[in-house]
Amino acid sequence: MSAVRGKVPQWKVDAVExxxxxxxxxxxxxxxxxxxxPSSQFQSVRRDLRDEVAIRVVKNTLLKLALESLGGDYKKLEDYIEDQVAVVASKLNPFKLFKKLENTKTPSPLKPNQVSPVDVVVEAGPTNFPPGPILGEIQAAGIPAAIEKGKIVVKNTVTVVRAGEVVKPEVARALNLLEVKPIKIGLDTKALMENGIVFTPADLAIDEAQVFEDFIEAARKALNLAVNSAYVTEETAEILIQKAFLDAKNLAINAAVFEKEVMPDILAKAYSEMLAVANLLSDEALDEDLKERLSGLSVAAQQPAAEQVDEAKEEEEEEEEEPKEEEALEGLGALFG
Incomplete structure (x- = not known):
C-alpha cells in the first residue's frame, strides 16, 4: 500500500527535531x-571526538528546514549549506573547536580527473626508485627525470598541476609513485556560531605563535611606557624606585652634593678629571707623583690585544648571567601555557 500523499515521513520529522x-x-x-x-576516516573522527564534539550527517533540505524553524540568528547559517555537510555542536569555544576539526585532516594524494585546489610542485632531487619502467611513468607526467648513480632523479623543480586544473590520470599516477600528497582531507569547517555571531575559517585560523609574540611585545612596550611616564603599578614600582635612586645619585654626583652615599663617586670623578687635565700639561709642569700616575694610566691603556679580548668575553659572560628583561614577562607567558 503506497504512502499517503503529502504526509511527511516520520524519520524526516525526527531528523529535523x-x-x-x-x-x-x-x-x-x-x-x-x-x-x-573516506567512510573509515569519518567514523574514526566521530569516535575520536565523541566526548567533545557531536557530529550529525544531515540532508541539506532538512538542515534548512531546521534553521527556518529555529529562526533568528540561526538562519545566518543557511548561507553555508552546500555540497555534503554535517552539523557540529560542542561546548568548546569556536577557536578550539575549529582547531579540533582541522586536526582531523590527513595528507592525501590527488585523484585522477579531480580538480586540484592547490598548485602542486614536485621538487628536484633523488628518488628511491632504481632504473626501470617507473622512469617513463614519471616523465609521462611532465616531470623532468633521469637516471643518476643508479637512481631515478628529478632534475628540476616543476609545477605539474595548477590550482583549478583537472588532474590527468598520468599525473595522479606519478604523484602517487613519488608520494606527493598536496591536499588534506577531513572535516572542512564552513562556519561556526556562538551567541549569534558567525565565525568563518578566515576568522578562526589564528597563528597562535604569532599572537603570543604580539602579546609579549605589547607587554614589553606597556612596561616601558609605564616606567618612562612614572606610572606606578605592582609591576613597575621596583623598577621606578631603582630608576629614581640612580637618577638622584647621578644628579648628586654632577651637582657635587656632599652626601655620604655619593662622596666616593664625587672623589672618583674629581680624580678622573684631575688626571685628564694633567695629561694635557707638559712634563715640566708635573711633579713626580703625577708623572707616575699618568705613566700607570699609559701602561694600562697599552694592554695586549689578547688580554682586552679576554676581558670583553668575561664581561659578556657576566652580562649573560644577569636576568634578562624577558624573564620579567614569564608570568605573562604562563597565561598561554
Missing part, C-alpha cells in the same frame, strides 16, 4: 563539509 535539539543544547554549533572523506 534532532538538529534543533543540538542547536538549542550546545553553545557553539556549525556546519562542516566532508566531501571526499
Amino acid at each position: 534532532e538538529i534543533k535539539r543540538l542547536f538549542r543544547e550546545y553553545p557553539v554549533v556549525g556546519i562542516a563539509g566532508f566531501r571526499g572523506v
